[in-house]
Amino acid sequence: MGARERVVSLAALREGEAARMDAACIRCGACFAACPMVPFSAAKDADPVGAVVGVLDLLAGGAGDEASRAWTAACTRTGSCNEACPAGVDPRLMLRLAKWRGSETGALPKRDARDAMARAKVFARLGMSEEEQARWL
Structure with a gap:
């Protein structure tokens, strides 16, 4: 430096x-x-x-x-x-x-990412067909 x-x-x-x-x-x-x-x-x-x-x-x-x-x-x-x-x-x-x-x-709770995958799957399901859900989730 x-x-x-x-x-x-x-x-x-x-x-x-x-x-x-x-x-x-x-x-x-x-x-x-x-x-x-x-x-x-x-x-x-x-x-x-x-x-x-x-x-x-x-x-x-x-x-x-x-x-x-x-x-x-x-x-x-x-x-x-x-x-x-x-x-x-x-x-x-x-x-x-x-x-x-x-x-x-x-002042704010620390972020707890333990349930992040469950949340990601919920949002993914909103945009996927049942067939896609069975294949990917």
């Missing part, structure tokens, strides 16, 4: 992005309102602005609130939030980083 190169940890990159997002976010709630997963989550009746503030709190290492934790957990990274953000924050990345940080701090 040359004298001008420096090593930056993923945590340092995340912290830098968190600070940039916190400064750029105008806390309007447009990303929350645009999310197609919100109506199917425990955050469905939440105040959009409050949910965004809670996600920023998670991102900073706080506990967030119930709505922000539910929204963060429900995020499937569709990108609808990015299109809705008037400040160009990249809410999809914000939610992903908040999930990572929340898992580290204990």
Whole structure:
């Protein structure tokens, strides 16, 4: 490694992005309102602005609130939030980083992938004929 190169940890990159997002976010709630997963989550009746503030709190290492934790957990990274953000924050990345940080701090439960194959099979069945299911699943 040359004298001008420096090593930056993923945590340092995340912290830098968190600070940039916190400064750029105008806390309007447009990303929350645009999310197609919100109506199917425990955050469905939440105040959009409050949910965004809670996600920023998670991102900073706080506990967030119930709505922000539910929204963060429900995020499937569709990108609808990015299109809705008037400040160009990249809410999809914000939610992903908040999930990572929340898992580290204990604000969000660690991901348990033990049932991932069962879920994958359920979704696969939705798009397969009975013959395909018998053959592949």
